[in-house]
Amino acid sequence: MNPVNYLYLAGLLFTIGATGVLIRRNAIVVFMCVELMLNACNLAFVTFSRLHGNLDGQVFAFFTMVVAAAEVVVGLAIIVSLFRTRHSASVDDASLMKL
């Protein structure tokens, strides 16, 4: 199977993730879309690693996974506390950070 197809898939997943981040209001869904974008990137890394025949991309993929895991911990904690105080998980409700 042609490895370039994986790159198309990665692009598709990234686009879906980005679209989700931009158009969805629910913080959990936005969060999942961010994860989708990260994994699309991971897929691209691994594919390029395969294409070029070295391991650099795979190493980066692992790094991304570790960072994503840490980010999930923090992000979920923020979302939970936000939900507790405002009884809503809509990102548009948390719009106080402006002049």
Place this chain on the structure above:
Amino acid sequence: MEKLIALLIAAPLLGAAVLLVGGRRLDRVGHWIGTLLSTASFVFGLLLFADLLGRNAEHRTLTQHLWSWIPVEGFQADVTLRLDQLSMTFVLLITGVGSLIHLYSVGYMEHDERRRRFFGYLNLFLAAMLLLVLADNYLLLYVGWEGVGLASYLLIGFWQHKPSAATAAKKAFLVNRVGDMGLSIAIMLMFTTFGSFAFGPVFGHVGDASQGKLTAIGLMLLLAACGKSAQVPLQSWLGDAMEGPTPVSALIHAATMVTAGVYLIVRSAAVFNAAPDAQLAVTVVGAVTLLFGAIVGCAKDDIKKALAGSTMSQIGYMVLAAGLGPIGYVFAIMHLVTHGFFKAGLFLGAGSVMHGMNDEVDMRKYGGLRKYMPVTFVTFGLGYLAIIGFPGLSGFFSKDKIIEAAFAKGGTEGWILGGAALLGAAITAFYMTRVMLMTFFGEERWKNRPTRSPGAPSAEPAAEHRGEHAEPHPHESPKVMTIPMIVLAVGSVLGGGFFSIGDRFLHWLEPVTGHSEGHSPVSAGEVTAATMVCLVIGVAIAWAQYGRKPVPAVAPRGSLLTRAARRDLLQDDFNHVVLVRGGEHLTRSLVYLDHSLVDGVVNGTAAGFGGLSGRLRRFQNGFARSYAVSMFGGAALLVAATLLMRAV
């Protein structure tokens, strides 16, 4: 002997420091400390004078180098004192007359609770003036010059609780600043022209400088002299300076301050001799001022202001003489010294009259005082005879010489200047006779005075209770005041004759200032005769107006000239219209320019950025998703740019 020179200045300076720093605990002895130290300075002056007399005429210049003040490569300012015949004359006049005025002030200021401070300022005045006349370079002279300005400010405004005194002090200071600018510019010009401002190098290299530069230096020095000596056009401060206590007026008019300008011109003789245009300006200023002051003096009812006009006029004579060059320098200084005696005497006499008359200064409320104040009458009378140039008294000798020198200038100029001086002599005789008659002769107008003006009978009843307008009881002043007046009167009588007979003063001062005889179109005898005729005319007119007829208690309206002269010949109005209004218009237009142009640019820039930021602010709306759009947009742009670069 040279070591004594610094002590001349140090003694009054020490007095000023002790009295001003010492505080209240010196209140009881302060006046005697001040008088003692000023007299000490006079004694040092006498010692030095005796020393100078013991030397040959060529070796009568002593210098004392104290320390290097500003030692910079190419710019050397030293604190060096120079005592020659000219400085010596001034030292004796300043310390001698100054000490007498100190003594007089002990009595005059007896009831003033700030008397100690007054004596501190008097000592400061003497110290500054002595520094001025003893300095060996123009920069050090400038220090003394400014010190004199400061001390005069402090003393004119001594009764600072009176708004008029505070204003007068400020006025004197500001007008003097204009003159000071002239002196500082002259010093700068000297430095650029000669590379030095010490007397020796400057006077030695006058020949090397261009005519234009010398004229500029001369005119700037003249401006400085005009400020300090109250010459037209910087004369307006002198009349208002009468707000100070009377001894201050005596000190300013006789010994210090106004004589500084004459000193400056005579000291800079070398510069003026080489700049005929500047010299001409000096004579014109002198001639105009001597008439100006005399006319003002005729119209004033305030005894001190009449005397102030007289000072202006007499200093005008000196400046005129100083502008005549070597034929006049000696006589300028001689008139300065004799004037120092009789003007100090006249002012002290005026102070004594005021002392006995509840500080009344309006001569229309005097009259017939000769019976009540015999000593004041005699001393004032002798000063009066001296100033009008009564034969044999000091003014006769010194003023006559100046008029003679003015004619000796030669040509049309000589006739004009000499004529102005003669006319001035006639007017002097008129206004001084007027002062004399209104004060000491005639009916006693202070007696049974109706309360204020007859039109308003009960104008100010409260004042009557305070005793301010109660009928005065004229009395002779205490001895401490009359003794200085007697000494000064003796000086006024004998000084001129002592100086003139055998040309003593001429021989004494000639080595410093130089002297040459002019070619007068009229003989000395003719000048004297003409002066006598002028004198008699002046006295006769005054007697006809103020001696024969009773003096009205309320000033008559008078002619246009009288009314103008009462307002100091409109000098303040002139200054107001030209300088104050002009300055106001200038500042207003500058303010307008500042508001419209400078502020316009600055405010416009600020407003532009403000508006731009207001627009940019809208992008920060608080919605996380819109931020995300910008991030994605930015990232997309970066990727596109990278791809584009790759493609190129």
